[in-house]
Amino acid sequence: MPPVFISQTMSSTPTDVFALAEQRLAWIGQRQSVLAQNIANVNTPGYAARDVKPFSEFLAARTQQSDSDYLAPISTGVESSADKTATGRSIDGNAVVLDQQLEKIAETDTAHQLATNLYKKYVSLFKTVIGRN
C-alpha cells in the first residue's frame, strides 16, 4: 500500500483548495506550453493553433482516476486539439492569430496569479489556526 501523504479529507474531495490549486496550476502549465508552441510557430507554413481542453473537462478526467493513480503523469487529460476559435489563415496556410494567442497568454497569467494568491491565502488561514501569523 502506498504511503498516504495527505489526509483523506484533504485529498479526495474536489472542493479541497490545495488539491484544486494543484490541478489548476498543472492545467495552466500545460496551456502555457501549448500557447508558447503556437507563438513559436507563428510563421511556420501550414501550422494551425492548438489549445487544451477547458479546465472543467480536465478536472473531471483527473478526479475520475483512482487514488493509486496520483502519480500518473500530470499531462493526463490535457491533450491539446486544434483551436476552433482561430480566425483566418495566411497565404502559407498558417492559422495562428498572434494577438489572439497573446490575449490567451495574458488570461493564463491572470489565472495563475489568482490560483497562487488563493493558495497563499489558504495557507495563511492554517497559519492563523496554528498561531504563527
Next chain:
Amino acid sequence: MDPSTTLDISAKGMTAQSTRLRVIAENIANSSTTGSSPGADPYRRKIVVFSNTLDQALGTTTVGVRQIETDKSPFPQRYDPANPAADATGYVKTPNVNSFVEIMDMKEAQRSYTANLNVMETTRGMMTRTVDLLR
C-alpha cells in the same frame, strides 16, 4: 508540463526568428551584388522556411529552421554597358532582392521575436510566483 520546457519552446522560437533576421540582413547587404563575369548571375535572394518538428530531448514539438531556400523569381535587368558583369547587349542582371519586401519581413520577424520574448517573461513570472508559494 514543466515550465522550463515552455521556456525552451519560446527560446527555440526566438532562435528561429533570429536566423530569419540574419538571412534578411544577408539579403539586404547583397541587394546590389552583381555577378563577377559578363552575363553571370547576381546574388539570389534567400528565404527561411520554418517547420514544427519533434524535439526528442524536450519530448515536445518545437519550431526550427527547416531549410534556407532561394527565391526562384527572375532577376531584373539594368542597362549598364560599363559594368564588368554586363552581357554582350550591355545589360546587367541585378539581384532579385526587393528592399521593401525585406523590410516588411524584418518587421514581421521582429514582431514574432518580441511575442516569444513576452511569452518567456510571462512564464518566468509564473515560475517566480510558484516558487514564492514557499515563502
